[in-house]
Amino acid sequence: MRIENSFIPVQGVGEATERRLWERGVTHWDEFERDAVGETTAERIERFIDIARDHLDRGDPRFFRETFPSGSHWRCYENFRDSACFLDIETTGLSKHRDSVTVVGLHRAGETRTLVRGQDLAADALRRELREAKLLVTFNGKRFDAPFIEESFGLDLDLPHVDLMYPCRRLGLTGGLKEIEASVGIDRDRPDISGEDAVRLWREYERGDGDALETLVSYNRDDAANLERLMDLVADRLHEDVFEPAGSE
Numbered sequence: 001m002r003i004e005n006s007f008i009p010v011q012g013v014g015e016a017t018e019r020r021l022w023e024r025g026v027t028h029w030d031e032f033e034r035d036a037v038g039e040t041t042a043e044r045i046e047r048f049i050d051i052a053r054d055h056l057d058r059g060d061p062r063f064f065r066e067t068f069p070s071g072s073h074w075r076c077y078e079n080f081r082d083s084a085c086f087l088d089i090e091t092t093g094l095s096k097h098r099d100s101v102t103v104v105g106l107h108r109a110g111e112t113r114t115l116v117r118g119q120d121l122a123a124d125a126l127r128r129e130l131r132e133a134k135l136l137v138t139f140n141g142k143r144f145d146a147p148f149i150e151e152s153f154g155l156d157l158d159l160p161h162v163d164l165m166y167p168c169r170r171l172g173l174t175g176g177l178k179e180i181e182a183s184v185g186i187d188r189d190r191p192d193i194s195g196e197d198a199v200r201l202w203r204e205y206e207r208g209d210g211d212a213l214e215t216l217v218s219y220n221r222d223d224a225a226n227l228e229r230l231m232d233l234v235a236d237r238l239h240e241d242v243f244e245p246a247g248s249e
Contacts, residue, residue: 062159
């Protein structure tokens with residue numbers, strides 16, 4: 001499913017109205033005709049399409065962050081797939097005010113970059129890594145990763161943000177990231193390591209254990225890279241559940 005299939009950003013158009021449009025064959029902006037809805041709603045839809053098309057042509061993702069309901073940011077994935085950034089962090093604890101970010105993994109365009117506290121993890125480095133990103137993908141990132149990064153580095157993560165925990169729940173996939181990965185057949189090199197282990201590994205590294213950092217970085221890289229595989233699966237399933245049934249009628 002793509003941004004151009006969507007009408008829910010328009011004032012007065014909820015999921016029910018959007019579904020009725022799809023069922024009538026209006027499955028794309030190009031197919032919209034004024035008589036498909038009332039006059040006021042038609043004017044709003046036409047105005048939205050004109051503005052949204054301009055932002056899409058310019059590759060501007062922030063417009064869609066503001067106009068799409070947060071639970072529908074997954075619809076941006078097909079448009080911004082090649083510049084999506086899959087992000088995962090490790091910390092010394094759960095408080096963004098008292099604890100520190102130790103490792104940040106950023107997976108984009110098939111490559112994973114890992115930034116480590118005390119080495120290359122800094123606000124400027126994160127800003128450079130995120131500059132080309134047009135979509136942020138995390139797991140539990142709205143409550144954890146994003147607030148931690150914004151608090152610790154003074155950054156504003158103003159991209160459309162798919163927190164996979166929520167669309168996974170919508171699909172009946174519950175539990176933590178590793179449990180969900182296992183349930184859908186996504187494997188990893190070290191399935192035995194947990195978030196608590198990540199804190200322990202960092203402490204061991206601080207005491208001089210270089211192998212502990214290597215293990216921590218490997219664990220974080222798996223987290224970041226596997227988000228892409230999970231996002232692909234979630235986007236396909238939501239497309240099948242949300243769009244295909246109505247669009248095929």
